[in-house]
Amino acid sequence: MGGRSWLVLVAAVAVLGGCGATGSGPGGDDLDRLRQQARDALTRYDKAVLDAGGAQGFVPVGELTGQLGDWEPANGDNNKQALLAGRVVAATALPATRLPRGKVVWENGRTQVVPLISPEEAFAQIAAAGAGDCSGCVPLEVTAARLTTVRILTTRGPAAAPAWEYTLNGTAVRLTRIAVAPSAAIVVTPPRWGPEYPHGGLAIESATGTTTSGRLAVAFTGAPDPGSRPCGVDYSAEAVESINAVVVIVIEHRHADGETCGDIGAPRTATVDLARPLGERAVLEVQQGMPVALTVTG
Template sequence: MLRVALLDPADGGVDTLPMATKAMARRIGRLQPDTACIRVKRGAAVGLAIVFLCALLSACGTEAARASGASGATAVSRGAVRTTVPSSPASPAFRARADAVQRAVRAAGVPAPPSGIFLYSSRTPGLAFDTTEQKLAWSAGQVVLAPGIQLEAAGDSHLDFADGSSLPVNVLGARTALAGQVGSTPSNCRGLAAAAYTLTVTSASLRTADVVTSRGPATVPAWSFTAKGLSRSIVVIAVSNEVLKPRFAPVPPPGLAELPLGLLGVDDLTRVEGNTLIFNVLYGGCETDLHAHVVEFDDMVVVGGSYGPRRADTCGLDVEHRSAASVTLATPLGDRAVISAATGVRLIPL
């Protein structure tokens, strides 16, 4: 059976594809607003077709229009989270997996929680282009400042968080912020040579953008650029990577076997509230009777899920889904690590 998964793009945009390509995408899996390509997890029968589609989505085509302005990111609500996957006591199979995970994690050393503030949004929120030529120029680094353009001084500003706290920061200069986000790899697409196109920036102003961070929603300084022939602004976060760090990418412990059939993985730890953990369970469209599980140890808790018999009908292309689940610990989490049963990595609350 072939399973595919929908991925988020690095630049936050969506390509407007030819109708035939869109139809193919819908046959493989629902084309969501923040979808850049489709990842083949198992099976190679249609691998070339999917790789071709992924290339079209990530490199070619016209990006769909999004609202212009500096507030392109969507804030995450901190209200009640609706959970759809019920929890139940760990099955023998899940408990055996949890035991294997905790041994592998301890052998490698229980990872310490990462320090700093991590940016979960794109550094170019709402980035979108009107034409393929504009996107090619951006991706190839063919972006220039118009002669005589006046740029504001950078200066100091602050990050404002939803809880009312703030953090003073130095603002990146407009040139520095822009140069850090444009591409550097010329590529040809549908017979168009990237080197033949240039995107000319005609003005820049310092505004703010709403983003999502490891400390929750935040309003941050951002440069808003206008470019010749582009109907919307290009917004670039004006805070360095040292302050707003790239999203944490944990490394799985060595020697951990793949997740056995019948068990489910987790991709995000949404919230920790006292004895309650809320996370997203990953599952396929053919998998039914879903349950979330947790096994507690002195220095960690292992979370994941399981599924029952697969559907009797022919699933064919199995699109990966994610749904929220909530589990209750016997005692508050404290400083224990939350570990994914699938990968053995430490999960950090969003």
Template sequence: MRNSTVRLLCVVTALAAAAATGCGEERRPHGTTRVGDGERPGGTQERARRVAEAWDGSTAADVYRRGFYPMADVVETPENAFRNGADKEAYLTRNFGLRGELPASDRDEGEVAWADGRSLTLPMMDARETLAKLDRDSGGGPELVVTGARLGTMKLVTSRGPATVPAWLFTLDGYDTPLKRVALDPSEKPESPIGPAADSPSNEQWPLQQFVRTSRDGRSVTVLAGHGSCDKGPAADVLETDGSVVLSGWIRDPSDGDCTADLRFTEVTVKLAEPVGDRVLLDAFTGRPVPYGDHAGGMPDEG
């Protein structure tokens, strides 16, 4: 794994989906909830309102609702993984080796099939391309050995609800069940109708690192947020409308003293007034959807 000053998080995520909300409905804030200790900075809610107003009913929101955007890890580990610490380290660092042949695919496209009957056809990766998405470590250390693969499917939670998607099922040496990886890339994200809050983050407005999960009932959202070594960690406010859930990240009680320059990541959970459903989950600082996807290995900050 590439050297880094930060430790990343590997999580399996889940999202509870609800019925679709029309893009043209009146925007109606449902209220806000503050998470974390310390004095809440001013200005976070005004920025969140501007982001919500820009997105709600926009072309970007319509494009987002019609696309394929995973809201869970696109990798599913074998049952009872992992058998030892070395294999776990190999997975967290994404260090894979290949011993054997990978099959060719006779399909260039794959279909995302949602539970409500909707579907979307997208370009599909072959087994070798998909394995390359998994194998990120160019160094030494323990590795998981892939001995073969076959094309199958996996269940995945998306921004439009649960779906069945094409996946490559990789056989791993020493495991009876496969490691699955989605064979599709997400749809291209639409251009945001609003720019970032500033050229660089501040303690009062801080970008979120990535989406982690929601609760089973969809009434809380957990994200990964960055912070420094001399503060009390990150926090987040939320502004809900009919079309969006806007999260505003900020830093609790920052210190002006001497601190190391490393960036730490901590999970922040925000309670919602209503299930997130198919509302667009937005980062107030960037003005864009909260990042998601194939989570890299590592552990969160324990502070």
């Protein structure tokens, strides 16, 4: 993995068609649970919008911590695990003073002036974002920071956003962290994840539409074949909506009951009709209620 890559700390588990098929699901109680899950996600998102001042502008998709370059073989496994666990330390004092302002620039020319956080604050966010146990890892030592710009996906397409870039002791890899202040970036806190906190549904990965249309096309990983073939699945979708966002639920229509199938996935799409045009609203996946990348075609 080379160049500028974004860390994925939580992997969504796609429900692939076929294994233990039960006909045309989800339905009944299962679909009601997904609708409630979607309403809960909208509540979390609405709160995130309020926390950011009530207006939607910069809504990043994915992790705010990035990595430039590849870990060297000699220390790569330790460094990778240390970063995932948030085991980073400052070898020297990082500046705590905030710069005045920066600018987010979208590929379509749209811009937004944003307040920035200091290198010290962004570094603390890298550590706080860590998860998992890596008590035996050697911590990563940050030796310096500089302001740069990184490309990040948002709910309005790719954008160049201000970020702090950190050099590390003993490696050529550098870390980045988006420098936009929380007051100007809508960041959603997902629900707890794990076997004891199940979140059903098939998570969409991206969406395509226009701000003036009530129809969205969504992309996800599903069964390779259509429902007319053994182990195949057809897909439809419905939306649960709020003033700030749309959660898309993908519904499976499987070929038959009781088929034993492989777990190979393939890119699939479905369309969903909204109650009103999308406007400036975000599109969320149903498993954790996180924003997905949106391509605005007009």
